[in-house]
Amino acid sequence: MPLQGGVATCLGIRHGAGSYCTDQSYPGRKYQVERIVSTSGVKEGICRVFVPHTTAGLTINENADPTVPADILMELNKIVPFDDGYRHTEGNSAAHIKSSLVGVDLTVFVTGGRLLLGTWQGLFFCEFDGPRRRKVFVKVTGE
Amino acid sequence: MPLQGGVATCLGIRHGAGSYCTDQSYPGRKYQVERIVSTSGVKEGICRVFVPHTTAGLTINENADPTVPADILMELNKIVPFDDGYRHTEGNSAAHIKSSLVGVDLTVFVTGGRLLLGTWQGLFFCEFDGPRRRKVFVKVTGE
């Protein structure tokens, strides 16, 4: 199956216009990876997901109670303050740092034509410097 | 080789009964991945490990001196306090956040029928909300 690129629309809190450098969107968008897996026809294999951005990321966490991703973002924003004497002049250093903490690549097993996730797990696209148009690369490979 | 699921028993500090939401177990259990690799018969390839839980994780770090994983847990617990005004009412938000920081998937090369780890490296199952029965998925693929 060829690489699938797509625009991950950003759900969650949208911060106001002009507040470019203060990101309050949360790591909340479950990207439509499951659909790509099912249309790939692959029954047994793996699914790789990659975010080609430096102020966003990917994580797997609980997809049932929306307070979980909200707490994750709240705490990430405490761990990495928006302003902390950074030298990078674009005002989004915190977003870069959070991207390196959660990472931009994931590999998930595919079995029975579906992602082999735990009961509560979902994939989250983490927007740390939005809202923006973003891309996510997904590839499903049979093994 | 098919997916191998297994229950990762939790070594390390076991916190007392009733202290469900205060996790003091440490990222200490080296899961028996090496044995799965050797029984797979794969000589050259890769080994993927995946934790299907949202309050646990996987990491690779020093497997020689037990103070290293103890320090990792101590510091993670400082970085992500157990109580910090979280909204998730199950009392284990800190565990979810730590899971996203260390991650739940790993890929390690296999060569000569063994994991290609550094001299001091070991794989650690990170229990952030135990003790519980947990599963770890392991798949070894020849290339």
Add this chain to the structure above:
Amino acid sequence: MPLQGGVATCLGIRHGAGSYCTDQSYPGRKYQVERIVSTSGVKEGICRVFVPHTTAGLTINENADPTVPADILMELNKIVPFDDGYRHTEGNSAAHIKSSLVGVDLTVFVTGGRLLLGTWQGLFFCEFDGPRRRKVFVKVTGE
């Protein structure tokens, strides 16, 4: 293609002799992975990178403005202080912890004979306890 091992030379700030346990080198070395991809002859596939050390790591972030990796290191050093009551007596617990936060394995798509990175992305070898001679394992696989 067989595994490629190499010594990742460390660019960036070099701390003085004798300050072994106070790491000021930054996550700055873009390892020469792109060259390995091009010489592999693989056009479509993946590239896996693995660091076999427990006080170093790998991350993908902005490779244009050098203040970005500098800010990442500065903030990691705030999040994980060099001295914080650690029990590990080698004095490099902070480096171990940072390694677990950023991780040691990466998987990047290869397409058209090149790494499929975003416009601003580069691969960084993160030296948290240098300077030292280090190895990085790289494997390119066609799919």
